[in-house]
Structure formats: structure tokens, C-alpha cells
Amino acid sequence: MSQLPDRVWAEEDWDRIRLGYRSQSMDEKWNVFAEGDVLFIHRSWTGRGIYEASFAPAAGGGRRIASAVVEADGERYRSAGDAYDCLMMELVVSAIVLGEPAVELRSGLVELSARASGKGDPPAGVVEHSVLGLRSGS
Numbered sequence: 001m002s003q004l005p006d007r008v009w010a011e012e013d014w015d016r017i018r019l020g021y022r023s024q025s026m027d028e029k030w031n032v033f034a035e036g037d038v039l040f041i042h043r044s045w046t047g048r049g050i051y052e053a054s055f056a057p058a059a060g061g062g063r064r065i066a067s068a069v070v071e072a073d074g075e076r077y078r079s080a081g082d083a084y085d086c087l088m089m090e091l092v093v094s095a096i097v098l099g100e101p102a103v104e105l106r107s108g109l110v111e112l113s114a115r116a117s118g119k120g121d122p123p124a125g126v127v128e129h130s131v132l133g134l135r136s137g138s
Contacts, residue, residue: 001082004064005086005087007064007065009055009062013063014055014063017034017039017093030096032092032093032096038052038053038055041092050077051070051089053067054067080112080113087105087108087109091105091106
């Protein structure tokens with residue numbers, strides 16, 4: 001991926017991220033798991049890997065994404081561009097794995113989705129549910 005999130009996650013967040021997240025219902029779109037310092041983000045229904053992010057210690061503490069890849073096969077995943085993939089990867093980690101509100105990231109998702117579709121302003125709830133899904137307990 002040519003763009004990576006700027007965020008530095010605290011060590012406590014990294015401990016939670018490493019535990020991953022497993023979807024509990026059909027309304028959840030993502031399964032996330034870690035092996036060592038690499039986080040794998042897969043679609044829950046198909047099991048297909050979409051994102052793979054390598055975390056590394058950040059200067060001053062915490063962890064940041066040092067490198068990442070996104071599925072390039074258009075039959076498996078239709079990317080809406082580098083900015084979209086960067087935002088989606090961070091949004092899945094923040095909103096799904098950590099359960100954060102991620103209001104700015106959610107707004108960015110709606111904006112980028114509208115631009116990519118060329119269909120005007122889709123309802124935010126529809127975009128979020130169709131792409132991000134729900135998180136159990138939220």
C-alpha cells in the first residue's frame with residue numbers, strides 16, 4: 001500500500017489488537033487476527049484476506065503500521081483507491097477491533113464511498129453497514 005495510517009496505537013491498544021476480532025453474526029463483515037507483528041484483516045463471509053498490516057514500534061512508544069498490502073485481484077476485492085484502503089484498514093482496527101466510535105474515520109468512509117460510486121450522497125448508515133458492518137456489543 002502506498003498510503004499508511006499516521007496513527008500510533010498505544011501499547012495497551014496493541015495488546016487488544018493482537019487478540020483480534022471474530023465476527024459473531026451475519027451483520028459483521030470482518031475477522032481480524034495477528035501472527036507476531038502482522039495483522040490480517042479478512043472478510044468474514046468469504047474468509048478472503050483483504051489487508052495485511054505489519055506493525056512496528058513507534059518512536060516515543062506505541063505501535064504504528066510500518067507496511068501493508070491490500071488484495072490486488074479485482075475479482076476478490078474491488079479497491080476504491082489508495083486513500084480508501086488506508087482509511088478502511090485503520091477504521092476496521094479502530095472501530096471493529098477496538099470498538100472506538102471513530103467518528104472522523106466513519107465520515108471519511110462515507111465521503112470516499114460517495115466519490116468512488118459517483119452516485120451522490122448515499123446515506124451514511126447504508127455505507128457503513130454495507131462496507132464496515134456492525135460490531136457485536138455496539
